[in-house]
Amino acid sequence: MARAKTAKPYHHGELREALVSAGRKLLEEKGVRGFTLRECARRASVSHAAPAHHFASIDDLLAEIATRGYHELTAAMSAEARRSGSDPAARLVGQGVGYMAFAAANPVLFQLMFSREANRFEAPALAEAAKSAYHLHREAVEAVIPQASGEVKERMVDFAWAAVHGFITLVLEGQLGERDSSRALKARGLAALSAMVEAVVRAGGEP
Amino acid sequence: MARAKTAKPYHHGELREALVSAGRKLLEEKGVRGFTLRECARRASVSHAAPAHHFASIDDLLAEIATRGYHELTAAMSAEARRSGSDPAARLVGQGVGYMAFAAANPVLFQLMFSREANRFEAPALAEAAKSAYHLHREAVEAVIPQASGEVKERMVDFAWAAVHGFITLVLEGQLGERDSSRALKARGLAALSAMVEAVVRAGGEP
C-alpha cells in the first residue's frame, strides 16, 4: 500500500548515530544513573528494542559514547595547542585549555570517561582512544623539558596531567567554592595551568 | 506465641546501619549503576520496602554513604598527618598519604563522593562533611607557606588539592599505565606528593 510522505519509514537508516547523539544529550541532562536505553530509543523515535541491533547492551552504548568523547577531547587538545604557536610551554598550556574547554562543555561525559563505569565494560576501542589522548599529553610535556632524564620526564608527565585533571574535577564538582563551574574554569583555569607548567619547567630544568 | 531463638525478629533493630554497611559493599562490588535498593534490603535480610522507613529514596541512601565517606576521609587524613610529626611539609605529605589510602581502599565510593551524581542529592550533611575535609586540607597547605599572601595561599590550596586528587583519580582509573592501582599508588604516590609539596613551597616562598 502506498504510504504518505510524512509517515516515518520502517527503517531509520542512521539509528546508530541517532542513538549516540540522543544518548549523549540524555547523559548530560540526567547523569549516569538517569541514563536509560529506552529513553534513548524514544528520543530517536524508535521502539525500545531497536537499539539491541546496534549495541549489545546499555554499557556498550555508554562505551561508544565515552570513546567518541576521547576522540573529541584529543581533537580539542591538539587544536588548541596548534593555535598556541611553537613555544613548547605555550603549547602545553594550550593543550590544557583545550582539555578544560572540553570538560566544561561536557561535564557528565567527562566524568564518565574517567570513571570506573567506563573501563568496566572492557572495550578495546575505548582503551585505544584514551591512550592516544595520553600520548598527545606526554609529548607536550616532554617537549617542555627535553634535557630532563627519563625518570624525571615520566614523573612530570604524570604530575602535569594530574594537576590539570584534578583541578577540572574539583571545579566541575563545585568543591573549589565557585558555584558556576564554567566561570570558575575560565577565571582560575589559566592560573592553575601556569602554576603547573612552572612546576614542570623547574623540576625538569634543575636535576 | 513463643519464637525459637534462631528465628529472625520482626524488628531488625539496626536496619539503618545494616543498610549503609551493605550498601557500601554493594557499591564497591557493582559500581554506581549496579547499586540497588532492593539488593541492599536483601543483604540486610529484610523486605524490599523496609528501607523506605529509613531513607526517603535511593539517592538518600547514597548520600548517607557518601557523607560517611567524607567523615572517614577526613579522619584518615588527620590521623596520617598526626603520625607525620610537627613539620608542616611532612604533615601535608602525610595528609596526602591518608587521602590516597582512603581512595585506594574505597575506589568506587571515592568516585561517587567527587561526582556530579553526588551533587544531585542536595544533602546539607553531605556538603558539610565535604567542607570539613576541605578545611583540613586548607590549613595544612597554609601552614607550609605562612608568609605567602592570601592570593598565593588561595591558589596553592587549590593547586595542591588538585594535584593529589588528580593523581589518585588517574591511577584508580588505570590511566597512568599501571594495572594494579593499589601498587601504583604506593610506588608513585609519594613521588607525586613530594613534587606537589615542592611546588607549593617554591611558589609560596618566592613571591
Added chain:
DNA sequence: CTTCTAATCTTTACACTGCCAAGTCTCGGC
C-alpha cells in the same frame, strides 16, 4: 523485473527495579 536473503525494526514477554498504599507485628509508655 522478480525473488530471495539478510538486515532492520516492532511486538511481546519476563525478571528486575524504585516507590507507594495498605496491612501486620512489636515495643514502650500509660
Added chain:
DNA sequence: GCCGAGACTTGGCAGTGTAAAGATTAGAAG
C-alpha cells in the same frame, strides 16, 4: 493490660534491560 506509634511486610504499579519471535524492507542474485 492496653494501646498508640514505629518498624516491617505484602501487594501493586509504572518503568527498566534484554531475549525471542514476527513484520518490513533494502539490496543482491537470478
